[in-house]
Structure formats: C-alpha cells, structure tokens
Amino acid sequence: MSTDIWHQIFNYDDYGQLLALVANSVIAAAVLGVVGGLISTFVMMRDLAFAVHGIAELSFAGAAAALLLGANVVAGSLAGSVLAAAVIGAMGVRVRDRNSAIGVLMPFGLGLGVLFLSLYKGRAANKFGLLTGQIVAVDAPQTAWLIGVSVVVLLVLAVIWRPLTFASLDPDVAAARGVPVRALSPVFTLVLGLAVATTIQIVGALLVLALVVTPAAAATRVTASPRLIPLLSVLFAVTSVVGGILIALGSSIPISPYVTTIAFVIYLACRAAGAVRTRSGWARRPPAVVAG
C-alpha cells in the first residue's frame, strides 16, 4: 500500500529523457541560485528579510495581472517587484518605519494577486505555480528573460559590492569616508526587486525566502569571513534549487518543497556547526590576551 503511494510520488523510470527536456530550466535555476546566494548576503547584512517577503507578494500580484491579461508573466512579475522596491526604498532607511510599511503593503499585494487569479480562466496549474513554484513550466524565451535580468543584477552587484558592504555594516563610518550611504539604499532595493522577481519564477512567491534569505543565513552561522560567506551562500542556494529540480523531476510533487527542505536542512546543519565553533572559541586566539 505504502509503496503505491511512493510510486505515485516518485517515478524515475524515464529520468534521462525528462532531464533532457528540462535542461534549460536547470541552467536557469543554477543562474538564479547564484543570484539568490549573492543577494542574500546583503539581505542578511541589511536585515531585509521582511522586505523580501513584501516584494515577493507584489511581484506575485504583477505576475497574476500579466497572466490575466495574457502578457509576459516574467515582465509582470518584474513590474510588481520594481514597484514594491520603489515604495519600500522611498519608505526610508529606518527599520521600524520600513517594516510597518511592508506589513501594510504585503497583504494588499497578495489580495490583488488573488483577485487577478480568480478572474483568470486559464489552466489552474499556472495559478498555483506563481505562488508555489513551477520551474518545469519555464520555457525558452522565459529562460532568456531570467538569465538576462540575472546578468543585470550580477553586474550591478559587482560594481557596488564594496561600498554597499561598507554602507550596510558600518553606515556611520562609511558616510564619513564619503560612501553615498543614502543613495545606495534604493539602488540595492531595486536590484533586490529584480532578483526576487526572477526567483519567484522557480520557487514561487511564498517560498522566495528559501533562496534569498536562507543561504546567507546559513553561511553566516559558520563563518564571518566576507569572502567565504558569499561563496558558501551561492553553493547552498545552487545546491537547493538544482537539487530540488533534479529530485522533483521524477516526482509528482512541485519543486518547491524539495528546494525549501534542502535549504532548511543546510541551515540546520550550519547552525549546529556554528554552535560547535562558537563553543570552542570560534577562531584560534591566544588564551591570555591582554585585555583591551
């Protein structure tokens, strides 16, 4: 009996052929993993996890509107994201103001999305996919879109990496050193919006955090090196999303539970490793350090 259910969920008989069919999607997923891993390091530095969620809901509304109007879903999702990012960016830098604004924005976006979906008469799988992920449904032109936007995100990040790190972690001194701390904030929020909009295409609006927050949250548990964190974070994100797809291929369940579970397991492992490292004093340090 239980093996029947198992077979309903998992069936790897035609795995090779399936894999050939979704090769594009795997490539897109790997690229999004790189973007998610890198952007998540700054999401952690800037304490923007909640903003990611807010952007995702508006991005979902944009995608739902595009679906209803028969427009490009990725473009709709990008429009929603950029709008949310602009609003959040305009809400100012103070965390408390920002979070309440996001809390107000988020249900509104989700509500709009539900409205558009209920008006949509097309395939039900399309509806569900926007919320919970649909990598296998990503076609070639969409893949091109995703990769194009991802390249833009990566290029902007590469240019602003150092001053953004400075402004995020040490804003007072960064401002004293001439870093445009205030101007960098909306620039990053915009880039974050683009990254979220593309990630939604794979894991869906509700599960974006697994790729845009969890990887760096895991990495910062085991190291404080600014060089290792983005590398580990990318490794974790790519492992989660590509691993999720490869498992999901032979299964009747959508991709997102696999992605989020892999990400979560990595996070738990990092937490455990980090706890051990902290208990042993983290880094080697002479026992009799002169106080000061």
Next chain:
Amino acid sequence: MTEQSGTIAPQAASVGGTPVVLSLTDAELRRGERVLWSGLDLELRRGEFIAILGPNGSGKTSLLHAILGRLPLSAGALLINGHPPRRGSDLIGYIPQQRAVAPHTPLRARDLVRLGVDGHRWGLPLGSRGLRRRIDELLTEVGAQAYADMPLGLLSGGEQQRVRVAQALATDPALLLCDEPLLSLDPHHQHAIVDLLDRRRRAHGTAVLFVTHELNPVLPLVDRVLYLTGGRFRAGTPDEVMTSSVLSDLYGGPVEVVRAHGRYLIAGAPVPHHPDHTEGVQS
C-alpha cells in the same frame, strides 16, 4: 551673551612653526531655524588635542559632520590643511562611539579595518598581499593582532574600539575626529583607547578633535576645551573653561565646578536628554 573668548589661543607649547591642520573662521552652523553655533573661530595644529564638551543637541556632532564635508557651514570658513572640506577625504579619520554588534555580523576585526582602507571604492573586494600586510600593520599598531580573525560580534567593547582606532588610521590621517569613542567602556578600556590616541599624536603629529560627555578620562591629553551649550560656546585651556563662573554663564544657571585629584567634578549643570547623566553630575 558676548563671546569674550571666541578665539581659542593655542597653548604656548604648540604655537610657533607648527602647521595648522584645521581652521574655522567666524563659522556658523544652522539646522533649520536654529543656530547651533556662530562666530566660531578655532585653530587646531599638528599634534594638538581638543576636547569638545556640551549637552546633547549643542552641535558637537554637527561640527564633526561639517568637518567631514557632510554639512555645509551656513556662514564663515572651514579649512583642512588649507583646503575646504571634502567628503571622504583621506586627511580625516573618524572614530564613532562603540555600539553593540549583532552576533552574526559578517565582519572580523581585520574586515572592519579593511573597510577603512578600501571600503569606499567601487567594485569587488579583490585582495592583495600588500593590502593584507597593511591591515596587519594597522592591527599591530593598536595591539589588536591577537583577535584579527575574530568576528566583531564576539569582541568586547574595548577590543572593538581598538579595532575602530585601526580603521580610522587606515588612511594615515592628519586629523582624527572622535565622536564619544569611550562611551559605554569601563575605565580600564577607556584608558587603553586614550593611550592609543596619545601615542598616535605624539609619534605622527595627528591632531585630535574629541567629542565627549566626560572630560576626565582624556584630561591628561587635552590641550584645549571647546564647550558648546545652546548656541553659546567658550574655549580655552581646561583651567580657563572648567570654572564655576564660566559654566554658570554658559548654562545661564548656577553650576559648581570642583577640581580634585586631577579631575573636574561638575554639579548642577542641566544636561537635557541624556540618560547617562540623570543627576546632572559629570564625573
């Protein structure tokens, strides 16, 4: 009130050929309608140490921001090594007050110092052997090499401030701006930081502007004091400024200053909006 001692005469020891690092001439700064200070003349020479005292909101930090080029003066002139202030100038090092660092902040001591070296430049943080050597030098200069690879969040407040000094020295500045760097440190760590600043200015002639609520921890280093209160100011040597009559005049109410055991004890000064000084006593 007439500003009878608007001009600060540098102490005899530092006059002569010593070059001027910072000069303010008839400077005024407004925030909106409010004049924080006006008619301020100040000259800071190489190796000098000036403490800036005064209640919150008197424009101490704003003065630092003006020097950093973040706030324009509303009147008067401000020159650093003879040039107008410029944002991000390498001539200036900045030490903020110690703040709690979240436990999983992705920064080690050496990374904080590195931000001071090249954090303001565009692009990716590609390192080099020279950069690493420079960071090690800076950490050694402040005695922080033992915890160079520790995450900032796991360091004590005093250790963090040592690293902050190294960060501020990254550009080999001619002028150090310190904004309450001793706040929330215990006396032992306060002494260690003050000692670092003193050694730096003696060895390299770095001038220091030191904003503080408490004069006593830095008193041995202080050449002159600039005391700002509600739009008024007074400047001079500690003995000239830290008297009952001068402070009573500045605050417009009775203030008692007692000098005992090399410390100034102040009673009666209204210190608004400062939670650490509820009794109005500076110790």
